[in-house]
Amino acid sequence: EAGVAQSPRYKIIEKRQSVAFWCNPISGHATLYWYQQILGQGPKLLIQFQNNGVVDDSQLPKDRFSAERLKGVDSTLKIQPAKLEDSAVYLCASSLNRVSGNTIYFGEGSWLTVV
Amino acid sequence: TQLLEQSPQFLSIQEGENLTVYCNSSSVFSSLQWYRQEPGEGPVLLVTVVTGGEVKKLKRLTFQFGDARKDSSLHITAAQPGDTGLYLCAGVSRRTNAGKSTFGDGTTLTVKP
Incomplete structure (x- = not known):
């Protein structure tokens, strides 16, 4: 079974x-x-998305981050404009549904460095 | 905001030693999960505990959920270099959106051969 796929793996931006x-x-x-x-x-x-609907975006900095x-x-996650403090690994994960205790499978992550 | 505190933050031991790491909170969780994350990879689920007082064993790893469902521990017997990694606990609160896991900052374990 294929896992969660993410790209790009690494990104450096100003x-x-x-x-x-x-x-x-x-x-x-x-x-x-x-x-x-x-x-x-x-x-x-x-x-967090359930199908194509947003369940929880309470911690998303909506002035610069968007996801669909x-x-x-x-799904895509966009950052515009990026700040130095956005340097991090962005992990995508999925689960069958949003039942408590469901196994969440993570991708390898997209590593972002903002310089 | 439900906070999960993990201790110790860093742990370096010799192969063959035993260790215990902890995950504590003031919040009650409907379930708690332990993950291991290796450098350059995403976290991988080790176990889910649901019932207060529950003990689960996975080979040399023993997981315990506190009676009050606010804390958990992970004990590793006879640690091996392959156990090296970041151990994360994540809790799902009864009061939050089902399926949302809140993570602690992890314990970084290094097992030296």
């Missing part, structure tokens, strides 16, 4: 530039998550 990350979840998984993991910290949930999952499958 501050104030924009960047987009793509995620393809495990086939059949209705719930998709984007997490931000800053070095030395645990993952922090940015946004138009057809309920793939």
